[in-house]
Amino acid sequence: MPKVVIDGIEIEVPPGTTILNAAQRVGVEIPVFCYHPYLKPAGICRMCLVEVEGMPRLLPACITEVQDGWEIYTNSDRVKDAREWLLEFVLVNHPLECPICDEAGECELQNFVFKFGEPRKRLYDEPFKYPTRYLGPLIVHQMNRCVLCRRCVRFSDEAMGGTDWGVYERGYRTIVGPYERDVFAQKYTFNMEALCPVGAITSNIYRYKTRIWKLDFTNSVCAHCEVGCWLDLGERDGQLLKVLHRRGYPSPWICDKGGYGFEYVNHSERITVPLRREGNRLRGVTTDEALEFVAGRLKGLVESGGKVAALVSPHLTCEDYLLMGSFMKEVVGSDYLDYRLYGGNTYPERPAVDSLEGVEKAEAYLVVGEDLSVHHPVLALSVAKGCKEGRASLYLIVTGDSFLFKFAAEHANPLPGKEEKVLEALASVLGGKDYASLLEGTEVSEDTLKAMAQGLQEKKPLIIGGSRLTPEGRVLLKGVGERLGITPLFLDWGSNSKGAFQMGFWSPGGESVEDILNKCVSGEIKGLFVSSMDLFRDYPNGTLVKEALSNLDFLVVHDMFFTETVAYSDCYLPATSFAEDGGTVVNMFWEAKKRNRAFKPKDESMPLWQVALGLSRKWGRPLGDFGTVEDVTPLVRERLSQVVEAPSTLGGVKAAHLKGDIPALFEYPFYRAGMRTDFCNAFVQLVPEPYVTLNPEYGDELGFKNGDIVIMEVDGNQFRMKLFFRDEVPRGGAIVSRGFSDFPITRALKGLWYRGIELRAAKE
Amino acid sequence: MVKLPDTPEHNRVKEFVSQFRGDKGSLIKALHFSQGVFGYLPPEIIEYIAQELEIPASHVYGVVSFYNFFRTEPMGEYEIRVCLGTACHVKGSKEVLETLCRKLGIKIGGTTKDGKFTVSTVRCVGACPLAPVMVIGKEVYGRLSPQKAWNIVRGYYEEERT
Numbered sequence: 045m046p047k048v049v050i051d052g053i054e055i056e057v058p059p060g061t062t063i064l065n066a067a068q069r070v071g072v073e074i075p076v077f078c079y080h081p082y083l084k085p086a087g088i089c090r091m092c093l094v095e096v097e098g099m100p101r102l103l104p105a106c107i108t109e110v111q112d113g114w115e116i117y118t119n120s121d122r123v124k125d126a127r128e129w130l131l132e133f134v135l136v137n138h139p140l141e142c143p144i145c146d147e148a149g150e151c152e153l154q155n156f157v158f159k160f161g162e163p164r165k166r167l168y169d170e171p172f173k174y175p176t177r178y179l180g181p182l183i184v185h186q187m188n189r190c191v192l193c194r195r196c197v198r199f200s201d202e203a204m205g206g207t208d209w210g211v212y213e214r215g216y217r218t219i220v221g222p223y224e225r226d227v228f229a230q231k232y233t234f235n236m237e238a239l240c241p242v243g244a245i246t247s248n249i250y251r252y253k254t255r256i257w258k259l260d261f262t263n264s265v266c267a268h269c270e271v272g273c274w275l276d277l278g279e280r281d282g283q284l285l286k287v288l289h290r291r292g293y294p295s296p297w298i299c300d301k302g303g304y305g306f307e308y309v310n311h312s313e314r315i316t317v318p319l320r321r322e323g324n325r326l327r328g329v330t331t332d333e334a335l336e337f338v339a340g341r342l343k344g345l346v347e348s349g350g351k352v353a354a355l356v357s358p359h360l361t362c363e364d365y366l367l368m369g370s371f372m373k374e375v376v377g378s379d380y381l382d383y384r385l386y387g388g389n390t391y392p393e394r395p396a397v398d399s400l401e402g403v404e405k406a407e408a409y410l411v412v413g414e415d416l417s418v419h420h421p422v423l424a425l426s427v428a429k430g431c432k433e434g435r436a437s438l439y440l441i442v443t444g445d446s447f448l449f450k451f452a453a454e455h456a457n458p459l460p461g462k463e464e465k466v467l468e469a470l471a472s473v474l475g476g477k478d479y480a481s482l483l484e485g486t487e488v489s490e491d492t493l494k495a496m497a498q499g500l501q502e503k504k505p506l507i508i509g510g511s512r513l514t515p516e517g518r519v520l521l522k523g524v525g526e527r528l529g530i531t532p533l534f535l536d537w538g539s540n541s542k543g544a545f546q547m548g549f550w551s552p553g554g555e556s557v558e559d560i561l562n563k564c565v566s567g568e569i570k571g572l573f574v575s576s577m578d579l580f581r582d583y584p585n586g587t588l589v590k591e592a593l594s595n596l597d598f599l600v601v602h603d604m605f606f607t608e609t610v611a612y613s614d615c616y617l618p619a620t621s622f623a624e625d626g627g628t629v630v631n632m633f634w635e636a637k638k639r640n641r642a643f644k645p646k647d648e649s650m651p652l653w654q655v656a657l658g659l660s661r662k663w664g665r666p667l668g669d670f671g672t673v674e675d676v677t678p679l680v681r682e683r684l685s686q687v688v689e690a691p692s693t694l695g696g697v698k699a700a701h702l703k704g705d706i707p708a709l710f711e712y713p714f715y716r717a718g719m720r721t722d723f724c725n726a727f728v729q730l731v732p733e734p735y736v737t738l739n740p741e742y743g744d745e746l747g748f749k750n751g752d753i754v755i756m757e758v759d760g761n762q763f764r765m766k767l768f769f770r771d772e773v774p775r776g777g778a779i780v781s782r783g784f785s786d787f788p789i790t791r792a793l794k795g796l797w798y799r800g801i802e803l804r805a806a807k808e
Numbered sequence: 809m810v811k812l813p814d815t816p817e818h819n820r821v822k823e824f825v826s827q828f829r830g831d832k833g834s835l836i837k838a839l840h841f842s843q844g845v846f847g848y849l850p851p852e853i854i855e856y857i858a859q860e861l862e863i864p865a866s867h868v869y870g871v872v873s874f875y876n877f878f879r880t881e882p883m884g885e886y887e888i889r890v891c892l893g894t895a896c897h898v899k900g901s902k903e904v905l906e907t908l909c910r911k912l913g914i915k916i917g918g919t920t921k922d923g924k925f926t927v928s929t930v931r932c933v934g935a936c937p938l939a940p941v942m943v944i945g946k947e948v949y950g951r952l953s954p955q956k957a958w959n960i961v962r963g964y965y966e967e968e969r970t
Contacts, residue, residue: 210866212873223866224855740809771809 046112051119063094063105063116074118075127075156077241078193079106082296083202089193091156093126094118102126124160131161137171137216138242139188147243149256153191174219180227181726182304183237183245187219190244196220196236203297203425204232205432205450220244229730231421231447231714234303238289249304249726250286259286262642265629266302267359267539267622268718271400271422272631273298277306277623277642284309284623284642294400294631299421301718308723309621314604316647319616326616331648331658338615339662341598342571346376350570350597353380353560356549356652357576358538359719361627361639363676364652365540365547366683367667368575371656373548375665380569382557383544385577386537387584387795389556390515391690392545396531397506398633400426403533406506408499409438412521413463414510417447418714420535420632424448427508437503439496441466442510443709444737444772444779454496459777460709461798462486464517466493471520473497474527487774500528507532512797515693535632539719543630546684554691557583558795564592571598575652576619578607578785581722584710586791602655605723607785618649622719625651626673628680636684641673704758704800708736708778710793716783733766734781734789736803740769742776748805756780757802758792764806778803810855817845821853830862835871839878848879884919884926886964890957891941893932900953901940905929907954908942908961925961 047056050063053070062085067074077089087107094105097115102122110116117123134153142148174187197220200209207230208222222228237245259278266273274293278286284306289298308314318334319326329337342352354372356365365383372378384390397403403426416424424447430436431451440448440455441463449455458466466488472479474497483490509521509532518534525532536542544550551560563569565588572593579589593599593612601613610616623642630636645651650658653676660667670676715727722728736756738748748754750769755762765780773779778801782789793799812818824841828834838857843849849872858865872878890896890905905916908927912920919926935941938950942957949960 206864206867208864208866210864210870212870214874223864223869769809 046110046114048110048112048114048116050116057110060109063096063103063108063110064092066110067094067105067116067118072118074105075152075160076106077152077191078195080195080198080239082292083195083198083239086194086198089191090130091127093123093130095120095123127156127160128162131157132165132167134191135161135165136167136169137188138191139171141189144252145189145243146246146251147189147240151243152241172217177221178248179222179225180229181248181729182229182233182300184248184251185221185228185245186243187221188244189242190220191242192218192220193241194220195239195241196245199232199235199239199297200230202432203235203429204230205428209236227730229300229715231417232297232299232425234289234300235297238303247286247304249307253285254280256286260642261288261290262623262640263291264623264642265539265631265637265639266298267629267639268299268301268305268721269420270536270539270541270630270632271295271420272539272629272635272637273302273422274637275302279623279642282643282646284621295422295426297422297425300715301421301721304726305718305721305724306623307725307727308604308720309623311605311723311725313606313723314618314646315606315616316618316649318618318648321614326613331617331650334615334617335655335658335662338600338617339659341614342376342573342600342659343663345571345598351380351563351568352376352378352571352573353564353569354378354382354573354575355385355557355560355577355579356381356383356544356574357385357719358383358536358541358544359622360540360544360576360652361625361629361673362540362543362547362636362680362684363627363673364575364656365544365549366680367653367656367670367676368573369547369549370667371660372573375660375663375667379553380551380555380560380563381549382551382555382560383538383541383549384557385579386511386582387557387797388511388514388537389558389693390513390518390534390536391550391693392536392542393518393534393690394531395533395633397533398635403427403506404429406430407436407503408505409436409508410441410496410500410505410524411438411445411448411508412441412467412510413512413517414508414535415442415445415447415711416508416510416535417445418712418717419511419537421714423508423535423632427451437499439499439505441470441496443774443777444711444770446714446770446772449772453499454492456486456488456492456496457772457774458486458488459774460707460779461796462488462707463512464514464520467517467520467524469493470497471524471527474501474524487776504528505530509534511535511537514796519694533632540629542632542634543628543636543684545690546630546686546688547680548683548688550691552691554693556693558585558588561585561588561592565595567595570596571600572596573600573602574609574613575602575655576604576719578603578605578609580608580788580790581783581785582790584782584790584793584797585795586788586793588795589790602652604649604720617655618647620645620649620651624649627651627653628677628684630684636681705802706776706778706800708780708799708801710780710782710789710797710799712783713781716781721783722785731781734763734784734787735766735768736801737768737770737773737779737781739773739775739777740771742773743767743769746803748803753806754803755806756792757804758799761791763789763792767803810852810859812852812856820845821856825857825860829860832861832863835861835863835868839868839872843878847883848881851880854880879917881917881919882923885924886945887926887928888961889928889930889933889943891931891933891935891939891943892929893936893939895936895939896932896941899939901942903954904940904942904952904957907958911958912961924964 437453469482
């Protein structure tokens with residue numbers, strides 16, 4: 045092991061350690077621009093030059109490996125001079141606009157000039173002036189401020205496998221940016237902004253809002269998906285203004301939903317007082333009155349023999365599920381409660397891996413039934429990591445995957461609704477059975493499947509079953525897993541499905557959301573409590589939702605916005621956002637993490653657990669004496685340690701309705717998936733309206749052009765939408781976007797995400 | 809997806825580039841060949857090459873803009889190369905260059921609207937005794953003044969007229 049002396053401190057390090065890493069071990073600071081712990085060292089910026097005894101020149105610490113006996117000086121006069129000069133050179137072209145720069149206060153250049161620079165400028169020359177580029181609603185790129193560290197470009201290449209972001213020209217004229225696009229939003233854009241050491245890439249959402257030192261940061265967990273990235277919520281005056289990902293858990297990277305998808309918290313359309321229906325109007329009332337009204341009506345319904353059900357979003361905390369569940373089961377005496385409002389009829393299952401590092405270590409991956417980059421974006425990056433480095437091979441059975449296909453060794457891209465047929469065929473191949481007949485009509489070739497089966501047998505894969513799988517699909521995948529000796533990792537919708545399941549927030553009889561809605565239609569269920577979810581936007585059967593809601597005697601909606609579901613309600617209770625109340629959430633690896641409150645709930649808004657508590661008090665049978673969410677947490681912890689058995693849901697799913705010309709998959713666009721994304725202004729600007737996508741060749745065959753306006757017809761309902769060509773769509777199928785609260789796209793669905801559609805050109 | 813039109817030039821590029829499908833390392837080869845066919849690299853060729861070699865178009869453009877040799881604008885009929893070597897610089901080649909650019913209404917590296925001239929710079933042509941020097945096509949012109957240089961360039965227009 046090489047022994048080195050750094051600034052007089054002796055240390056022994058493993059061979060291959062760079063000077064920078066050795067210095068970090070002994071706590072000696074070396075300034076860096078281009079180095080980043082999670083990117084490959086590049087040695088570009090020369091900020092980290094250090095002196096080594098006996099070497100004629102200064103050495104870059106980030107890429108030089110230490111050798112035995114080196115004496116390293118990080119603070120000698122030569123090094124100080126070099127730093128001064130470097131900063132002076134950088135500042136020749138760097139505009140002095142710190143007072144109007146959003147990065148000021150967390151700018152690495154600012155810090156270094158303050159620490160290591162010399163307050164003088166000897167070269168007075170006209171600096172380069174590049175135009176400011178507003179690259180869509182997420183980021184602003186100001187080339188003037190760039191120090192050419194290329195962290196953003198390296199992130200794009202190393203983590204995302206290359207995007208439309210590159211380095212052009214050379215030498216002092218080098219510029220960075222997109223080549224083709226005017227709008228840059230590529231699922232992981234936030235990391236590029238976060239990596240930028242200066243203000244060259246800044247957030248458009250945070251632009252000119254406040255100063256970083258005026259924000260109070262609170263540790264929290266992202267509420268969009270069950271990867272559960274840790275966030276730092278920056279609050280000022282009751283507004284959530286900035287989100288950072290400083291603690292790098294579970295992955296050093298996060299996605300744009302985590303980084304930018306918080307605007308709904310401060311949305312101006314948010315309703316923060318309870319409303320009560322009076323005829324055709326909703327009148328503002330006090331919380332007390334509203335709770336009294338709701339409890340009274342529910343009690344009346346139960347006493348007259350009606351049933352009451354609760355449908356709650358899978359994005360809330362365990363405390364919410366626990367108290368609401370107790371209220372429904374113990375106080376109201378209802379057996380109908382569910383959180384699976386995205387549709388689907390599966391319950392969470394324990395995985396074989398316990399962390400993202402575990403995922404990254406796998407030698408091969410089999411992903412079935414979900415575009416990971418849309419619903420679990422950070423998991424997709426982890427899967428891509430191993431494949432990018434050539435360590436692992438990736439096998440996909442996913443319709444219309446939009447990110448991971450770049451890394452896939454074999455990509456089966458079946459027609460919508462045929463993923464499980466292909467999975468069945470794969471199981472047959474592995475079992476040595478005949479499979480050719482199963483592949484008919486899936487658009488997947490036998491060669492792809494054979495290669496896939498061979499690859500899976502050679503290396504031990506990690507099997508990931510996506511949220512689109514039906515219970516039957518999960519059984520098939522488990523069968524494949526057993527044959528290979530692996531327990532699959534099953535993913536669910538929402539950010540806390542696991543928690544909701546563990547808290548027992550599901551019907552003991554095993555009823556699905558569809559059954560509950562059907563019971564509303566038949567009149568068995570007379571009262572319904574909906575929390576934090578617009579059923580019309582997310583539940584994949586708009587017609588059923590409409591029938592069910594119009595047939596109810598009493599509907600309470602606990603939400604933040606006036607959604608279509610609220611329009612049917614008899615009482616509206618204002619909900620808090622994820623930043624306003626703490627609680628426990630369970631991530632995809634069944635780890636319980638704590639969400640913290642960043643600021644007080646706005647006006648009258650209440651988290652669900654408080655609503656449940658308030659209702660139970662008004663009912664006359666209080667659930668307990670809880671003052672804050674921390675009082676509930678011990679109960680949650682206790683529940684989390686118990687083993688919960690899920691009821692079987694096999695046989696409950698009807699076949700996909702695929703009659704019609706073109707089988708279509710209804711999938712969320714990235715910026716529309718997740719919680720309340722249609723109240724995030726930036727995301728709404730990125731994806732303003734739903735669209736249909738077709739494979740270019742197939743589109744040509746049908747006689748359409750990219751960008752045409754088409755009419756999609758389902759069951760005689762017509763939807764007028766734009767048509768785009770995308771290479772990732774399988775030939776012969778279509779992908780239609782959903783997740784729009786102001787566009788009734790779910791009316792085209794019948795409980796599953798697949799539907800046969802007819803397309804024709806719209807008349808001018 | 810980029811589809812190239814069905815012309816003999818485009819077909820030659822297609823034929824050549826399709827040999828290297830998915831092979832990043834052949835980027836320079838593909839660019840070199842395509843520039844040989846067209847004289848420059850139009851955007852659709854850059855995108856086509858990116859698609860065939862399975863790399864982002866931004867990378868291809870990064871390489872194109874890095875090397876002096878690659879051009880993204882069509883070349884004029886004549887290339888005027890003004891020497892900016894030490895001797896020529898001392899003798900005022902900068903004024904020559906500026907005058908030509910101004911009179912032709914283009915920037916360095918640009919091409920006139922009629923496609924006749926492209927102005928570029930060169931470090932030294934080895935004719936220092938004749939400084940300042942410019943090269944048009946294969947002809948070397950020395951001992952220039954801005955006016956003299958412009959007269960020579962104008963001569964090319966007149967030559968065409970007669």
